[in-house]
Amino acid sequence: MLRKKWIATLGISALLVGGVLSGCSKDTKESTGKVDEGKKVEVTLAGWGSSPEEADLLSQVLKDFEAKHPNIKVKHEVIADQYMDVVKTRLIGGEGPDVFYLDAVEAPALIETGVVEPLNDYVKDDFDLEDFEKPLIEAFQKDGKYYGFPKGYSTLALFYNKQMLSNAGVEVPTTWDELREVSKKLTDGTNVYGFGQNPELARTYFIAEALGGKVVEDNKANFAEPKVVEALKPYVDQHLIEKTAAQPSDVGADWTGEMFGQGKAAMVIEGNWTIPYLDSTFPNIEYGMAEVPTIDGKKGTMAFTVAYVMNAATEKKEAAWELISYLTGKEGMETWTSKGFELPSRKSVAENLGYDKDELRGALVAGAPYATVWSNGTNLPIIFNNFNNQFVSAYLGQANLADALTEAEKTANKEIEKQ
Template identity: 50%
Template sequence: MKKILSFWIFLLLVIITLTSCSFRNTQEGITITLSGWQSNTTEKQLLDQVLHKFESQHPNIKVKHEVINDQYMDVIKTRLIGDAAPDVFYLDSFEAPLLMKYEVLEPLNPYITPQFDLADFEPALLKAFQLKNQTYGLPKDFSTLTLFYNQDAFKESGITQPPTNWEELRQYSKKLTLDKNRDRRVDQYGLGITPELSRLAFMIKAFGGSIVDQKGYAAFATPEGLKGLQLVIDQYRQERSSAQPSDVGANSGSDMFGQGKAAMTIEGTWAIPYLKETFPNLDFGITEVPTINGKKGTIAFTAAYVMNKKTKHKDAAWQLISYLTSKEGMKAVSTGGIGLPSRKSVLTELGYANNPLYAPFIKGSSYATIWQAGEHLPTIYTQFNNQFISALIGEQPLPRAMRRSQIAANKEIRAAN
């Protein structure tokens, strides 16, 4: 009897020990993956510093930070299908409607407490990640589009102030388009353009056009929508005072502007640290996008931290998201100036509204259109870009190109529905 009793006591102690070890390993060994993209090395350095502080405050959680710069959303979608997606990841407002619709994201409402102060977020940014009264993501930062202009180029051409409307912009562009070496080759264009829907959507809206109709189908090829886009075509083809990056051997609008190949360009906040680091001698100013048809317009870009619905560590994932989007975490990451903080209190505390380089972005946020137009915007975006380039280089008239892209996009949308 004593031997049997001793055996069961020994067995019980073994079970308790193993359970204790298992519990301890669970508490101390949680590793969650955070996936996102990287605009530049400064952004990663700032985020890594914040993640290090998070880990020091949460010793039971380790964060594996994964940077995916090539085909980011294709990678994320593939992993979601294969149940191998990260626990937490960046989600652009552009892609959010589709993922919210198919319920692959964890709703955050049960985790958000009054102390988290959800009301501190810019409402329009937060709304981009909400569906049917559920919040699926918390915006980490944002940027609008503004006009960058070369101060020295303006002075050399006798221009004393930036353009306030599109007519002035076109006049300035002609004056700023120069053959500096007199070899019948343009060395500096007035305006550098990025011929993509994400940079032209506000021009479609300027005369009453729309990217999509009420049912989510492409609707940009209307007379109203074409009127704004025609301004871009005419300046590029007839006036020859604008250029796209590929025309001048540049890889982006920022690069073209920094090299002095364009005296003006329309870009976001991400261009500021890039220009300062890559072209330190460039003297540039920033102003709001000139009005078109008497209307102010720009686009607001934002991305959120979201949680994979199938993560096995939901509490830990929420702790990471809540820390990164807390006032403390957001303030630390936002000091780099790559994106503006989405919390109103942090935006005020960091004084961006008083900085002449950043103030125009903040002013634009009051009338900006969020870069989002339903779950089929990625399809519309691709079809638009393909055909608009064709019109820009003169392969076909703009109305025909836009009708073709609209028809192709809507064919895909109907098939998906």
Template identity: 70%
Template structure:
């Protein structure tokens, strides 16, 4: 593969040379940070993109708990609120990256390939209990048998349905994709649509592959295949023929939680983030959640996850691991996810907090074991951009779906080839 990736474009050898000169990537440096000896304090830097006030408070509490248990380690936390990955890449290239940082599964394959993320296998001890993580979420941060990050939280997708609207229409909660399409038609009336849909690959990847197709194959776009087109054609038909599906922007709102909260759609497919949003913004809406409808008798959903990872050039690797392992360990994760704004990636923590039995979050937790994580090779950003641009044209009725996706696939693979 031709290489013009962001790191290579600035010279891998330059980065390695800088690391050697500074001594920051050597084994001796990683073992000499005094994190365990207690003879001096070590400051570990942590970077993330922040969150809502409740999440920020929970993270602050988790970090305070860590420092109370590790008197010789201080944590300096930095919020990068805009252009997070661009800022992070620039800092990593310049040798000024944080010791520990957030990494989205979507971005993970490409960043791991550059060599700037530290493999963690040699740091893990038996009491860390790697088997406790939901397997699909952990797999998203593993390459060739090496683990480069441990997922801190996640969300799957679930079906959100308006209880009153379904009851008034005499509709049962749909369990299959055919039932879902029929329910959407029946629920569409009086200015309310059956389904508020987000016409983008990140939300429909699970459906696109439901007939055995591969959206990505050999790290190239493959979404023009008949299997993928056939899987997605019902979305086009629901919008253009049945008129039972609508994009939120078409009714003057921005996303699925809002169209559902305003009761302009009886059903949406959303993640855990919609639960606190609806509670705070639309507390009067009586709704339920369910696992996504099965397609061809098979359960499927998406999962979106973020891991804590370690900078391969860190000079404080022992202390960095102490922090990373606490944040993704059972105690730290329980504090961080205790309010339900984020779901714990450890099965034992989800059970202890009762999320697996929670009326609203239970279906989201149930999906974690079989979810497809939003992470597929190093070229997924290119593939996604081209898919979204052309899929929308078919969704709006401007051209046939097969034609739109064929053009998008050709363009995506041309861009990949020219990298």
């Protein structure tokens, strides 16, 4: 979800808009997609692949939906590779799915093309919009219109090795300054680092804005501004100067979850997906979770979310909405999130499942109301690619942080202007 390739050009946007107009040119009666009794409607649902356990859960939810809606059959299509490219190609060709997954980071650009159906007119009072975590639902809004409803999410939280903290005689840090100090006591040369880091914008966005700076301003890169550089400097210094933090490749790991599980890092900031990974791959590790330490007295974390959206050109709008409303409604969402692979974007469902008070997931749920969603305007893919390229060079000590971010900002904005 965090690293999908985004290919968005003006030409593709124009073709997508053309595809919508073409798809909607049929007569009104046919395009309303009325669900008539005695006549079965097939709705196509497209998404990317998941674990066998998640696939089984979704299958169960769809069976429950069909049982309650006997006149609607769901055809589930899994797009294993290049998901967004495939979906866009199908939308251009007028063969797009009726309902499909849309990642928040990709939502603004796709919504801009007009291929996603606004859902305000479908929503009834009993759908309970207020039940959704506010930052998550706002990620799929534009000009007061809802274009999708989040099927689930994960924030980031602090994972800590209980035994390592106990041996070092330190408490779980609650502020970033404490995290840096605790990291010094937890670090053992290059054998164990106090803190495992992810030097990329998807994980540091909230840090970059912690002192009041803005990474994105007017849909352009703005991350070279002094407040952003100042906020990111301690993160880089912990790696370069204090030597109490490392990235996964420094210790031969693929990601911080593996780094943590191997005992190469005493603390990492990771998401909900790390829990089943640790439980299955490193079952003997004793760990706890806490909210991300505050920066300058403010709470912060990231949120990653995906919505169910409707193809604006579908001729089965009523049936498509019935599916979306069930999948993102309280009953369907409770089944889908019951195993904890994804957290429910509805507050009531999180409470019903006990996630808000869970020893581990409680920290993730607590972060949802104040999280920075990984989504900001149509140009974020260009912005984060350029940020990552230069930020890594500063993180490795190959360039001054301010200079690196200035160069990255200039390059990003030039690419944006050329679109």
